[in-house]
Amino acid sequence: MEDIKRDHQRILRRHRREKKELEDQIQSMKRSVPKGDREQRKQLRLNIARLQAELEQRHLRELEKFQEKFPSSHALxxxxxxxxxxxxxxxxxxxxxxxxxxxxxxxxxxxxxxxxLAAELEPLEDFRKEEEARLVAILAARGLEMKALPLDSQCMFRAVQDQLPFVATVDGLRRRVADYMRRHVDDFLPFFNTDDDDDDEEEPLTREDFLAHCEHVARLRPWGGQLELRALSHVLRRPMEVVQAAGPALLLGEQYRCKPVTLVYVQYACSLGEHYNSVQPLRAGAPAPAPRLL
Structure with a gap:
């Protein structure tokens, strides 16, 4: 009985930890979307609602499965x-x-x-399929294909690390990015967003707020956004190219004349919402892209 109780408490502690991690992820997702882009903000709210619902449903299934396995746990x-x-x-x-x-x-x-929520999320499956097909077509035209990376807050840094011609750690890249942004606060502060969705009259964030964000980037591993990617281009002295299904590729650090690091921005295809993948040469025998999506 004591073992069952400990296992139950362990599950509950993990659920609390995962909820806290999701809250941190949501804050990072909010920072990555430009404040004035209402279309992306609307999609962001849908993504957040989906993540919260999926986590709650998964936790309920795990508790139900535990109770089926250990009926005596109903005693308490x-x-x-x-x-x-x-x-x-x-x-x-x-x-x-x-x-x-x-x-x-x-x-x-x-x-x-x-x-x-179900009504809002129903079209997302079609969006996922269309986005995947478009990305396959765009990359195949370049002789590339998507290389899947773990779905976590490190994905952007991992995508960059994966393509570097030298050894670098993700934590090392984070520290270098944070140090660079601290030394160039004035270059980044005007583009530093708040977490609020629609309040256009709020006071701008301060230098201290931005320095706290840099510390967060270095130590707490939040999700990376355009600010961190731009800093990476300067730290590595390489262009950063972001391929996306919804429009032309975004190029940061174009002043550096060398082959860019190419990341794939995925908005709908992952259950965690926005995500970055790496690329690799197109393998022989890979399926051809669908012409209608080019």
Whole structure:
């Protein structure tokens, strides 16, 4: 029984940690989207809602699976329910009715939110397929294909690391980026965004805010965005090219005359939302791109 209880507590601790990690990821995703781009902000809100819903559903499935595996784990829940029933004897009769009404109203609100979220997310599968086909076509025209990388907050730095002709660690790249941005605050501060979606009248962020962000980049491994990618181009003295399905490739550090590091920006194809992959030469026998998507 004690082992089962410890396993249950371990699952709950992991769930709390994953929720905190998702919160950090969401803050980094917000920073990566230009404040004035309302279309991307709208898509960002959809991505955030999807991530939160997927995490909550996965946690519920894990707890249900645990309870199926260890039915005796219901004992603690049964004890709590019995104590709750005993407490009802000392309550005013109207309090139980009010509680039931409140719980019913909350359940209806949750169901309404789930229906609205499902309606918003329904078109995303088509977006994923179209985005993947477009990226395959764009890269194949260059003799390249996408190289998948782990889905985490290190993906942008890993995509750069993967293509460097010398050995570098992701943490080392982060530290160099943070140091460069600290030394060139005035070049980056005007483009440093807040996490707020629609407040166009807020006060601009301060130098201290940006320096705190640099410390965050170096130590806490947040998701990288355009600021960090631009700093990488200067640190490595190489252009950074971002291939995307929605428009022309973005080129940063074009003043450096050498072969660019090419990253693939994926907006819909990953369950975590926005993501960066690397590229590699197109392998023989790889499927040809669909001409209609070029």
């Amino acid at each position: 829940d049964s004890l709590a329910q019995n104590l709750a029933k005993l407490n009802l004897e000392n309550r005013h009769p109207h309090s139980s009715k009010a509680r039931r009404r409140r719980e019913r109203r909350e359940a209806e609100e949750r169901e309404e939110q789930e229906r609205a």
